[in-house]
Amino acid sequence: MAKKKSNSQTKQDVFAVATETLKTELQYQHVGEQIIEGELCLIAFHNKQPIVLVYVPENLGPITPAEEEMAIQLGAVVDDGPADFVWATSTGQLGDGYMYSWLPEKECQVSAIPAASEFITERTLPQKGARPKADPIRFKELQHEFDDLHEKIYASREPVDGANDLIAQICKCIFLKMHLERHPDFQSSPGDPLFTEIFQSDYITKNGKKAVEQIKKAFDIAKSQPEYNLENEQEHSFQIFDPDDYIKFNRPETYALIADILNKHGLTTPEDTGVEDDILGRAFDVMLRAKFESKGGMGIYLTPQQVRDAMVQMAFHDILLEDRGAITKRDPKTNITTFKVCDPTCGSAGFLITAMREVRRHVDKLLGLSAKQRGELLGEIFANGFVGADSSPNMVLMGRINMALHGDPKARVFRVENSLTSEVLTPESFDLILTNPPFKKGGIKETEQPDVLAAYRSDIEDNSLQMKSDGLALGAKPNSKEQWKPVRSVDPAVLFIDRCLQLLKPGGRLLIVVPDGILCNSRDRYVREYLMGKKDEATGRFIGGKAIVKAVVSLPPVTFRLSGAGAKTSFLYLQKKRPGDEQSQVFMAVANHVGFDVKQNKEIITHDNDLTKIVEAYKAGPTEDTNA
DSSP states (O other): OOOOOOTTOOHHHHHHHHHHIIIIISOOSEEEEEEETTEEEEEEEETTEEEEEEEOOSSOSSOOHHHHHHHHHHHHTSTTOOOSEEEEOSSOOTTOSEEEEOSTTTOEEOSOOOOGGGOOSOOOOOOTTOSOOOOHHHHHHHHHHHHHHHHHHHHTTOSOSHHHHHHHHHHHHHHHHHHHHHOTTOOSSTTSOOHHHHSSHHHHHHHTHHHHHHHHHHHHHHHTSGGGEEEOTTOOEEESSOTTOOOOOOOHHHHHHHHHHHTTSOSSOHHHHTTHHHHHHHHHHHHHHHHOOSSSTTOOOOOOHHHHHHHHHHHHHHHHHHOTTTTTOBOTTTOOBOOOEEETTOTTTHHHHHHHHHHHHHHHTOTTOOHHHHHHHHHHHHHHHEEEEESOHHHHHHHHHHHHHTTOTTOEEEEOSOTTTOTTSOTTOEEEEEEOOOOOTTOEETTTOHHHHHHTTTTEETTEEOOOTTOOOTTEEEOTTSOEEEOSEEOHHHHHHHHHHHHEEEEEEEEEEEETHHHHOGGGHHHHHHHHOEEOTTTOOEESOSEEEEEEEEOOGGGGGGGTOOSOEEEEEEEEOOTTOOOOOOEEEEOSOEEEEEETTEEEEEEEEHHHHHHHHHHHOOOSOOOO
16 A cells, blocks of 8 residues: 655655655656657656656646546657556556556556566567557646536536536537537427527527526427437337436526537537547546535446456457457348347446446557548447447436547437346347446345246246246246246346346346355355355366356445445356357356445545456456456
């Protein structure tokens, strides 16, 4: 752990400590200060190549998500770079702060900065045109804009129900701006000015309440358009908004501020704005993580970014290791990209946008394609392959906006009554599912939801388990005679595991947050045998089962403390079996720290994150059980 800095320590003091750390402890001989895009940074060189960029924030405290992102952006634009490693620190001491690697085989958070002695040979410089896309100045401006927008509205006493409802109302305004970009001739009613004229800060300031009513009316008209009744492959149509939904803001000053900020950007035209769609998305995502309240408001808790990152990185490591072309593969008959990712309980689409970033990194490295071709391919993969569902209309809107700002302007996030039974999600159609399903105290009961439990007995015939690839069975359990009988209540996480396996293609992967009881309680042994099969003690092989258990990573109680969830959790990594697949060694790890603590009902950033080391150990290959 890093030593606590003194209250009088300055940014220049931290640079001095970091310089000493790089030179003395890590043995970098050439360390010097540079101005990178207006920011003072420290650069450690090896063989004249930038290896480590050190970024020290203005406020010397725990590194915030915005400061992490800023450091990453700066590391990408170093001359002769990107820098192999980025280090954001408030002390300059080893073990403190946030560390990220731009190395081609990594491009993720890392647990340590390597010593100079680890760089024995010169690295290969990136090919011309393959340099990581970044714009630190633009990101910083966007972050200030989002923060300023949120804080000014929050202080204006608009009639919103807390910070989460405020974010939902901002998302409605972003939705309206996106609609305007697609339909520049849009009018709220015949005879009104074009909405492009109304949605201007000058017009709103001049016309006051009249402009507010015109904007609210425009939202009411726009949300009812057919294009916002999303359809899936089975032509099921789903509205994003309730018919009586509306924008709650009432003050002209609020709308003038929103219009002034949003009109600076093209939200739906990444082909015109270059990489701005991604920078916009990153800035929005940081605001969402910083401002979203885990209690109150919508009563929904976002999966911590540290957990999302670990789950996504493990999944994509394996996907690309097994088939380097998996992400860009096309159907030979239709020529449509086939890689599909889903989160059936997506909330604000955090898992989906984290996966979208991994896909973007992969596509950006493809050789032989122009920037335009890479952009078109990326848009095609996003449009065809990313699907989310949620029961909350506000979260569906937030998820769609989040994905749109990351480059998928027609994001397919569906509002469903229940992801366990909704027909919007097609069995055996996804390559990857990442999810943190809702917990329900007391489970799903036969007396309350008989139809749900009945649906999860479709693979039971004459009290026998059929083990069909698209079957559902965990609404029942075997008795002592191996007869499968209906259960009267069941943990929803059990049903979500069954449901997700149904939705996966053979060979598809599931990473899901589950209560630890499913993994260790004797009463849930049948669930584990349903997944893995039964172990033959003579041969050590598992007979039967629907999946291979790839990994189990235990999470500390603090992970979901803000949500009010008291259950100890882990994330479980399964791969749906194909013919010939057999269970092998399971990677097991314990994370005691996940980068933050919770004190007085507030999240406190610590950067003591075991998940980074766990992911590194997983990528390194099979080992003995890992306890980090």
